[in-house]
Amino acid sequence: MKQVFGYIVILLVFVFVGRSDAFASGFNLKSIGNSETGGRQITKWWYTGSQPAFKGEATPGAEVVVTIDGNAMQINADSSGNWSFTPTEPLTVGGHEVTIASGGSTISFSLSMGTDGVDWNSVESGGAATLPASGTTFPTVLGIGLAMAATIGGAKLYRRM
Numbered sequence: 001m002k003q004v005f006g007y008i009v010i011l012l013v014f015v016f017v018g019r020s021d022a023f024a025s026g027f028n029l030k031s032i033g034n035s036e037t038g039g040r041q042i043t044k045w046w047y048t049g050s051q052p053a054f055k056g057e058a059t060p061g062a063e064v065v066v067t068i069d070g071n072a073m074q075i076n077a078d079s080s081g082n083w084s085f086t087p088t089e090p091l092t093v094g095g096h097e098v099t100i101a102s103g104g105s106t107i108s109f110s111l112s113m114g115t116d117g118v119d120w121n122s123v124e125s126g127g128a129a130t131l132p133a134s135g136t137t138f139p140t141v142l143g144i145g146l147a148m149a150a151t152i153g154g155a156k157l158y159r160r161m
Helices: 002-022 120-125 138-152
Strands: 028-032 044-047 054-057 063-068 071-076 082-085 094-102 105-113
Touching (some): 063 082, 071 082
Antiparallel strands (some): 028 054, 054 082
């Protein structure tokens, strides 16, 4: 009985230690201008203005690097983990390559400015999937904890293919 209790304690330590920062460390792009991304990470966005504000979430105080067409700018998330970036100069009409990175996670997409060349069928189809914020570690930590508890207890884990 002591042995089982020990395994449960080990498992709980993994779950709670991993969980303490897992959800706070999520890296996410929440909006481009007034358009909410809804957590979707897709490869192409359209924006009809010329100077969009990018807003998102990261680890509190983390460095966030926004790169537009090869020009990198660094900002930091505030104490709540929110960050915001607005280009100092308006972006020209047409396509721009945007990469936003923080803590080893990267969000990359093409941003088309203006209304010319908008693929309205793609915009209206809503075909993008909502993905979890980058950096979520809770399921991984839970899986490692379960595997360790099972291995220590002499049980074997199998995965059906």
